[in-house]
Amino acid sequence: MIIYSDTVKGISPGKLKGFFKGWKRQVTPEEHLRILRNSAEVVIAIDDETGNVVGFINAISDNVLSAFIPLLEVLPEYRKQGIATGLVKRLMYKFEGLYGIDLVCDKDLVDFYEKFGFRSHIAMIKRNFKT
Numbered sequence: 001m002i003i004y005s006d007t008v009k010g011i012s013p014g015k016l017k018g019f020f021k022g023w024k025r026q027v028t029p030e031e032h033l034r035i036l037r038n039s040a041e042v043v044i045a046i047d048d049e050t051g052n053v054v055g056f057i058n059a060i061s062d063n064v065l066s067a068f069i070p071l072l073e074v075l076p077e078y079r080k081q082g083i084a085t086g087l088v089k090r091l092m093y094k095f096e097g098l099y100g101i102d103l104v105c106d107k108d109l110v111d112f113y114e115k116f117g118f119r120s121h122i123a124m125i126k127r128n129f130k131t
Ligand SMILES: CC(C)(COP(=O)(O)OP(=O)(O)OC[C@H]1O[C@@H](n2cnc3c(N)ncnc32)[C@H](O)[C@@H]1OP(=O)(O)O)[C@@H](O)C(=O)NCCC(=O)NCCS
Pocket: 071, 072, 073, 074, 075, 078, 079, 080, 081, 082, 083, 084, 085, 086, 103, 104, 105, 106, 108, 109, 112
């Protein structure tokens, strides 16, 4: 069974394996845990049989007007079961009163995010692959 949590209290780096595969900028499980701890809000999905985190979403926010969702990922073997939908829904609930929630995604995920009320817009991005 999948359990959702909005805290990473009690989660060790060892429970955060398998994410960020294929990224040019490698992210270690220790860094992943720091990302989640430093975020304004997180929702994680845990497989209760293993205790491992199998999906997560995070957001940074000014907690007045705006929030931004930098990351959403579900481990490949857990995809297509509605876990990302569960993560996004729970995060949206936390930000209900905010003016704007933004994210950047590939074209093939536009339909997915539209289901939660997002609409396409122009985004500008800058990446530093040397860090
Ligand atoms: C995108 C991602 C988080 C979806 O996770 P998931 O748990 O499989 O998503 P869900 O099971 O909730 O799927 C929801 C819907 O989106 C669709 N979907 C999921 N991934 C998709 C993709 N890559 N392209 C197109 N549609 C996709 C599913 O078919 C499903 O459609 P349905 O509701 O009509 O059946 C997952 O594929 C992933 O981690 N991808 C790599 C990281 C990534 O791209 N993150 C997004 C950053 S913006």
